[in-house]
Amino acid sequence: MNWPAIRAIYRFEMSRFWRTAMQSILAPVISTSLYFVVFGAAIGSRMSTVDGVPYGLFIVPGLVMLALLTQSIANASFGIYFPRFAGTIYEILSAPISPVEVVLGYVGAAATKSILIGLIILATAALFVPLHIEHPVWMMAFLVLTAVTFSLFGFVIGLWADGFEKLQLVPLLVVTPLTFLGGSFYAIEMLPPFWRTVSLANPVVYLISGFRWAFFGTADVAIGISLAMTGLFLAVCLGLVAWIFRTGYRLKS
Secondary structure (H helix, E strand, O other), X not given: OXXXXXXXXXXXXXXXXXXXXXXXXXXXXXXXXXXXXXXXXXXXXXXXXXXXXXXXXXXXXXXXXXXXXXXXXXXXXXXXXXXXXXXXXXXXXXXXXXXXXXHHHHHHHHHHHHHHHHHHHHHHHOOOOOXXXXXXXXXXHHHHHHHHHXXXXXXXXXXXXXXXXXHXXXXXXXXXXXXXXXXXXXXHXXXXXXXXXXXXXXXXXXXXXXHHHHHHOOOOOOHHHHHHHHXXXXXXXXXXXXXXXXXXXXXXX
């Protein structure tokens, strides 16, 4: 394993994050604060509790997951797309670096950025509600697993995209709507039976449900099923990345 190469890619990507730290960190903090004002105050005043949890506290896992998914995809997709756009991808392809090492560098950096932002959002949420995490180890496990999974997904999008518009296509038209419809701000059991069944086809439901269980010990879906679905999505993303490197799909374009 070429650890110096992995470290070089990782440090390069992380340095770009710190150069734009104000934009990368301030934007999620402001967004989280606005969500608490709109949903926590306006809606929370009319909805006291959900599953025995105060509504302002109930939406915290959904807010973290919303930011985690979008940031993971954005960081990983831009990280690999920009070298293709600028032509510097040939430096990586001609270097003695294996596909596994390339993925570890880019995906590792993207996941690290997303986890940092997720933790910052948790700290911001603690300013608005009395935050208590019932299973902190499981919370971190879901945080890391989700960040890695969607960073891999973003890596695939960055290789698939042939323009900056396509980088935003999947996050804006697919991932964000699925997150909002995945129980971020409500419990699935609050829906009518038909829509409750439809919601179970949304993979994001299982991510948010498992993450919420780590906070409160209650969830819409059993924790075992949430872990299995998260692991399945991770396996699919790993398979896509392996296929891309095996076939060379758009690596040079």
